[in-house]
Amino acid sequence: AVVSTQSTGRTYWRSLRDDRQRELSGKKYNHRRMIIRREIMKRKLKSRQKAISLVNWGSEMKQLFGETLTLDYMSSEEEDNTVESREGPRARVVRRLPLGAKRTRAGDAMLKSNV
Numbered sequence: 001a002v003v004s005t006q007s008t009g010r011t012y013w014r015s016l017r018d019d020r021q022r023e024l025s026g027k028k029y030n031h032r033r034m035i036i037r038r039e040i041m042k043r044k045l046k047s048r049q050k051a052i053s054l055v056n057w058g059s060e061m062k063q064l065f066g067e068t069l070t071l072d073y074m075s076s077e078e079e080d081n082t083v084e085s086r087e088g089p090r091a092r093v094v095r096r097l098p099l100g101a102k103r104t105r106a107g108d109a110m111l112k113s114n115v
Contacts, residue, residue, distance in 0.1 A: 041071055041074055042071070044074065045069065045070070045071060045074060048069055049066070049069055051111075052065050052066065052069065055111070055114065064107075065107050068107060
């Protein structure tokens with residue numbers, strides 16, 4: 001894919017402007033954390049989709065699991081910032097999955113049983 005220099009430059013300058021605004025409003029740190037969390041979720045999703053494609057299932061079964069393998073149905077681990085101590089493992093808070101979670105859990109159980 002060919003990316004124009006003009007659009008690349010525009011994106012770069014816009015990100016600098018937005019970064020300054022976030023710094024002034026005090027939202028820069030939270031924005032960075034959100035971006036990092038989103039990238040972790042994308043990597044997890046890509047890994048899970050690759051695993052599904054490598055499993056010896058029919059196309060119907062792969063399609064069924066493919067429908068639930070989206071960012072909307074993935075749980076997210078979040079750090080608990082109330083813990084002041086930096087020693088030992090950090091506490092994690094795991095949010096509940098939205099609707100469709102039963103389908104996802106059933107799929108996870110099926111994957112684990114076929115391994």
